[in-house]
Every structure is written in structure tokens, then in C-alpha cells.
Amino acid sequence: MNSLKLSSLSLLLLLTGCKTVDGITSAASNLIGNNLYENIEGKYIDDEAIEEFKIRKDELTGQGGLISYSGIQIPLDQIRQTSLIHSPELTTYLQNITDHIIKQWPGTPIKSKVVIVNSYTFGPYVDQFGVIHVPLGMLENVESEDEIASLLSHEVGHILLRHHERSEVVKSQQEYVKNIASTVVVVNTAKNTKLNKVGENYKLIYTPTEQSKNNTSKAAIYSYLINSLSDNVWSTAWARNQEDEADLLGLDLLVHSGYSPRAASHTLDRLSDFQGKQKSILNTFIDNKKEALANAWQEGDMAALGQEASTTLLEGTVSLIDSTTDYLKKSHMSPADRNLNLRHYIRKEYRSKKRKRVNKTTWKQMKSSLAVRNILEGYKFSYQATNAISQSEYASAKKLFSQSLNPHTSNQPAIREVAYTLNMAQGKPIQAEQHLAFIEHWGLASPNFYKSIIEEKMKKSNFVEALKYIEKAEKYLHNNEMFIVEKSIALNQEYREEDSIKSLHECTLYSDKKATCENMLNKLGIIINS
Secondary structure, eight states: OTTSOHHHHHHHHHHHTOOSTTHHHHHHHHHHOOOGGGGOOSOGGGOGGGGGGGSOOSTTBSSSOOOOOTTOOOOGGGSOOSOBOOOHHHHHHHHHHHHHHHTTOSSSOBOOEEEEESOOOSOOEEOTTSEEEEEHHHHHHOOSHHHHHHHHHHHHHHHHTTOTHHHHHHHHHHHHHHHHHHHHHHHHHHHTEEEEEETTEEEEEEOOOHHHHHHHHHHHHHHHHHHHHHHHHHHTTSSHHHHHHHHHHHHHHHHHTTOOTHHHHHHHHHHHHHHHTHHHHHHHHHHHHHHHHHHHHHHTTOHHHHHHHHHHHHHHHHHHHHHHHHHHTSTTTSHHHHHHHHHHHHHHHOGGGTTOOOOOHHHHHHHHSHHHHHHHHHHHHHHHHHHHHHTTOHHHHHHHHHHHOOTTTTTOHHHHHHHHHHHHHTTOHHHHHHGGGGOOOGGGOOHHHHHHHHHHHHHTTOHHHHHHHHHHHHHHHTOSSTTHHHHHHHHHHTTOHHHHHHHHHHHTTSTTTHHHHHHHHHHTTOOOOO
């Protein structure tokens, strides 16, 4: 602990959710972890320490896959940040592997669901609702079904051992950059909303400046890129003990499912290689995020606080990268050390099966399918196009986008989001709008895509259309908070005063937006009951 700089300690508190200095010790302990491997005898799946988890009765209890998030309101800080990918063949393949793994658990059956996300991280993660998010980066890098099963069994282990806080870890690492983009949008919206009298009524008039539009656009682009690249750097560095538990139970489930135990070692080798490439990539985007945030705060007339936030963003992120790299070298932290521990466990408990070869045939056959090949290749070009846009290389981005189009990708939100962003970056809103008509699955769209569209509709005073997309976002992202400020303004503009006031009152229930909405209610002469 003495080797950590003060900034790293502060960041550790922020990212681990600790609110006081008393939390530092436990946070650091979670990072370093305990040597679980040395404290168990026999197979972990049979260990007394996990007997309590074999009988459960909660929302995940039962058999079969999860149907949906229907009826659930997902907190703003837990909403997925990437778009989902429509690939029935590939999703069914992954779901079948997951279901087979779950059947090996000698306890109460659980329900789980696999979705594919448009992210080029390597490791999948499970949220608190039992949904396993499989990133494209994983599918691009594994070579066998055994490796896929190894990664999925690790996540199933988190579910079975009720590591709901695991989602808090993932949420925290994403929240760092996600909240910056949200701040950009909210601050600029509030700053550019004025009260005007129209006839007998007072209206909240939203007129964004060019600087405001640029801030929002930058925030959207870089939020996606950083979240996509940063997740996996820190994921294995947190909740160390939980990772060890999931490693051990996942390996037991993997072997019981008939897969090769050596697959776990292969995936950790790939994770180690993947993490080593992250640091330089992340640094490419830090300055751009810093600039977007600083400008947004300046537009909100909070220059002093903006400067502080800007400095924290730059120094804090760099410190995080450095301190995380250091932590990954410590005992029980790095993929290499996890690999050694698992190898030892395999020799001890699965000596007779350790030489079993991984099965590369089934995954090779799956990837050779036209539909799957089109998905993987199309999204790879799409991701490259996004990178080109971020570097203002628009000609290259246009070419890469064209290469991303095929019969299995052309109607998907993430693909059209690239074209939309490209055209908006070039000042071509009409051309950008045309790409929205191709989209069939709005339930797969990313929050940033909704933000970009709604911002443009609001800017053009097309409040009916803005409300249409806000309604879609509320429905498919399962959250009413994200666009409640814009919704309140749009309702007011459409002379739906009662609905607008109701929306503003609801808005005051959200701590991050309370001040903004109370201010708007005050402008309308509404007395707020405390």
C-alpha cells in the first residue's frame, strides 16, 4: 500500500465504491486476494465452503434461459454501454454450451441467457440478472469450443456462487468514463434551455450552441471506444477472491461437461496477451475525453470545477493504468499467476484428463457458416471504421463502413450507428438520418446511439420524433432516467404541460438530475414540495 501514490489511493476508493478511508484496506485486500488454491482439499465443486450455494430460491432459480428483462427497471449505472448483436445461429450455439455447463451443477438449477455484445474486449461478464455478455473480441480470439466453454463456465461460476457484486465491479470500471459522457449531455442540455412565453404559456426552449453539439458528439464517440477497450484491463484485477472461486468452480464444471481442462490455461494465456496491448490503446483516447469534458463544463459556466475534473480525468486515468499494471504483477493477480494456480489444480485433481486435446473442429465449423462469417467480418470492419472516425479519417471510415455491410449486418443498429456518426461528424444530418430507416432491431441499439439521435431531434425542434426515440430507449434499455430531462422539455414543447410537469417531478427523484429538473420546475413557476 505504501507504494501507491495518493492519486492512486483516491482512484481506488472511487472505483471500488469505498466512500471512506476505512474502505482502503478491504479494497486493497480484494485486489490482492487470498490464496484460495492452497486452502482447499479435493475438488472445489465438492468443498464444504460452497455447500450453502447449492440450495437457492431467487429470481434466477429454475431451468431454461431467461426470457428478457421484461418489467425490470435497470439502474442508470448498470445499463449496458454497447450495442447487442443479432446472430441467432451463433447465440444458440453459445447458449447450448452454457446450458450444458449449468447441468453439471449438483445443486438447484439456474436460468441464464447469453447475448453477444459489440465490444472488442476478450473476457465475457455476467450481470446481476444472470445475462452473460459475450464480446466479439472473445469470439475473434479463441480457437476452440473448449476455450469458449472455459470462459462461459467461469461466468456460470459467478452466477452459481452468487457473485452479484461482480456486476458492481464491471459497473464501476465502466462508470468512470460513462458518467463523463452523461455529464456532457446533461450539462449542455441544461445550459441551452431557456424559458420563453408563447401566448399564454411558458415554454422551455432548447437551443444548443455549435460548441455544445461538438461536445456531445465527441463524448459519444470516445465513450464507446474507451469502454470497449478498457473493460478487460481492470476486470481481473478486482474482486480477486471471487475470480479465484469462479476459476476453480468453472474448471470443475468445464471438465464435468466433457471439455479439456487445458482450455482454461489457453484462455488465460490469451487474456494475458490481450491485456498487454491495452495500455497504449487507452492512452490514445484520454486527451480527447479530457477535452470533451472540460469543454462541456466550460459551456455550463463551471470553469473552475471543469478544470478540476479535467485534471482528475487525465491524472487519474494515467495513475489507474500504472497502478493496475503494478497490481497485475502481484501474487494471485495476473493471468499468468492464475494460470499457474489452475495448472497445479489440474495436476492435483484431473491428472488423468490433463492431456485431453481441445476440440477445434466444432468452432471452426461454426465460424465457417456464412451467417457467422458475415457477422464477424462485418463487425470487424465496423469497429475499424469507428476508429477511423475518431481520428477524423473520414474517407477511410466511409470505405470501411461499406465493407461492413452484408446481408447479415446491414439492418443492425451498431452498423448503422457508424454511418450515422460518420455523416454527423461531416455535417451531413440528412444523410445520417437516412441510415435510421435500415434498422430493424432497435432493442439492440447502444445508449450512445439513442443519445446522438435524440440530441439531433431536439436540436431540430422535432420533439415528436425525439419523444419517439426516448420511448424506444426507455423500453429497450429498461431505464426511465437516462433521457428524462429531454423528455420533459419535449413534452413541454408539444403543449403537454401536465405530462411535462409530471416528468420533471419524476426527474427530481434522480440525484444526478435533481438540481436540473428543480431549476426547470422553478422556471415554470412550480412550487416543489420538499
